Amino acid sequence: MADSFAIQPLALPPGDFAGYIFDCDGTLAASMAIHHLSWNYAIQQQVPSFTLSWEDLCSMGGMSIRETVDALHRRYGITLDPEKILPDYDADLDRRIDSVQPCEDVLAAARALARAGKPVAVASGGFRRYVDRTLKAIGAKEIFPVVVTIEDVARAKPAPDLFLLAAKKMGIPPERCLVIEDSPKGKEAATAAGMQCLLVPPH
Numbered sequence: 001m002a003d004s005f006a007i008q009p010l011a012l013p014p015g016d017f018a019g020y021i022f023d024c025d026g027t028l029a030a031s032m033a034i035h036h037l038s039w040n041y042a043i044q045q046q047v048p049s050f051t052l053s054w055e056d057l058c059s060m061g062g063m064s065i066r067e068t069v070d071a072l073h074r075r076y077g078i079t080l081d082p083e084k085i086l087p088d089y090d091a092d093l094d095r096r097i098d099s100v101q102p103c104e105d106v107l108a109a110a111r112a113l114a115r116a117g118k119p120v121a122v123a124s125g126g127f128r129r130y131v132d133r134t135l136k137a138i139g140a141k142e143i144f145p146v147v148v149t150i151e152d153v154a155r156a157k158p159a160p161d162l163f164l165l166a167a168k169k170m171g172i173p174p175e176r177c178l179v180i181e182d183s184p185k186g187k188e189a190a191t192a193a194g195m196q197c198l199l200v201p202p203h
Contacts (some may be wrong), residue, residue: 009108012178013198019172020113021163021195022144024124026061026182028107029134030203031100038096039068042088047078058202061183062125062157064150065089097130102138103203106180114143119170121146123162123179125186128152146170158185160193167193 012020026032036057043050052072060068069082113120121144124131128149135141146169153161167174179190182202190197 007104007108009112010105010180010198010200012109012180013196015178015196016176017118017178017196018176019119019121019167019170019178020110021121021123021166021170021177021179021190022106022110023062023179023181023183023186024122024131024134025126026058026103026202027180027200028103028110028122028140029100029138030103031097031134032057032061032182032202034093034096034100038089038092041092042085043072043078043080045088046080046084050076050078058183060185061202062185062189064125064156067156093130097133098137100134100137102140103200106200107138107140109180110140110143119146119172120144121148121166121170123148123166125150125156125162157183158188158192160189163190163193163195167195 022028039052043052060071065086066082069080069085072078110120126149128151131149146166148162148166150156153165155161163179164174167177174194177195179195179197181187181197182200187197187199
C-alpha cells in the first residue's frame with residue numbers, strides 16, 4: 001500500500017464544518033470493482049445470461065440488497081430471489097474483500113482531518129462485517145471512532161438515517177457536517193439530512 005502521507009489529500013470545500021462523514025465503498029476504498037464482480041457472481045447463479053453493468057452498479061450505490069433486486073426487476077424484468085442473492089454475494093465477496101486498496105487522496109484527507117482533531121466518521125450502506133474488514137485492509141480502521149452501517153438504521157440511502165446517526169454519535173449538528181460520497185443516492189441522503197456533500201467519482 002502506498003504511503004498515504006505522501007499523497008496529495010482530496011481538496012475539501014471551504015465551510016464552517018465541525019464534522020466530516022465518509023462513505024466507505026467507492027469513496028475511502030476502491031472496492032466498487034470487487035462488489036461489481038460479487039454482484040455479477042450472485043446474479044448469474046440465478047440468471048446466467050445477465051450481466052450487471054458498471055453504470056447500473058454505480059447508480060444503485062447505497063441501496064439495500066432487496067432494493068437492488070427490485071430495481072433490476074423494474075429495469076430489466078429479471079426475477080431474483082433476494083434470500084439466495086445474499087449468501088451467494090457474501091460467499092464471493094468474502095474471497096475478495098481483504099485485497100481491496102484505498103482511494104489514496106480521500107484516505108489522506110481523512111487522516112489529515114483526524115490529525116487536526118476534527119471529528120470524522122464512516123457511514124456506509126454495507127454490512128458491518130465487510131465495512132470493518134475493508135477499513136482494516138486499507139489501514140483506516142484506527143482513524144474513525146464512529147462507524148455506522150446498515151445494521152444500525154431502519155432505512156438505507158437515499159434516506160438520511162445513516163448520516164444523521166453518524167452526526168449524532170459525533171455530537172455534531174447535521175448542518176455542520178460535510179459528507180464525502182461517491183454515489184448519487186448518497187448525495188440525496190446527505191441533502192435529506194441537511195448536510196453539504198462532496199461527490200467524488202466512484203472507485
